[in-house]
Amino acid sequence: MKKIELEIVALSSSVTQTHSYAVVLGEINGLRRLPIVIGAFEAQAIVVALERIKPSRPLTHDLFYNFMLSFNIELQEVLIYKLEEGIFFAQLICSNGKEIIEIDSRTSDALALAVRIGCPIFTYENILEAAGLFMDQPSAESTGEAASGTDEEVQESNSQQSHNLKTMTMEELNDLLHQVLENEDYIQAIAIRDEIKNRESRQ
Secondary structure, three states: OOEEEEEEEEEEEOOOOOOEEEEEEEEOOOOEEEEEEEEHHHHHHHHHHHOOOOOOOOOHHHHHHHHHHHOOOEEEEEEEEEEEOOEEEEEEEEEOOOOEEEEEEEHHHHHHHHHHHOOOEEEEHHHHHHHOEEOOOOOOOOOHHHOOOOHHHHHHHHHHHHHHHHOOOHHHHHHHHHHHHHOOOHHHHHHHHHHHHHHHHHO
């Protein structure tokens, strides 16, 4: 069965599901997108790795990654191999130097590890055909874990958050950044950090 390589192209709040986030995987050298709804914790773990933030203490996925390094286990690829009743199933394809080992994983956890290690992400053609969207199509709701809300709703939500940050002083932004980092809310920290950088670049 043909495998398609994917990459993470977007991560945003899911308007259709409270406390959920949509990670969007894009077909490399292609137009199709595979949106998957994940939990807030897993979204935060992905953001931390993508933005190269150093947490004050290791997150669960950092711990697992360090464990693999310590025992010379290599994560060769992540494979999203099945879609059943709206739920995506993934495998970690690992090697210990002697044999290839396939470990079942939640897709969100597999992606959080993939971005830390830098390994490729694959899915099968039939999964992309069943749940994928073309990038020039509206982001319509899909079923189960693939629902992510419309582009307009996500943009409106992001715009409201951005507007709130723009009304704050630099001192207030820095205080808020300190608070969210203490609470390990790295997703909000990214937005605050970007607003601070934008203002500093204009000075």
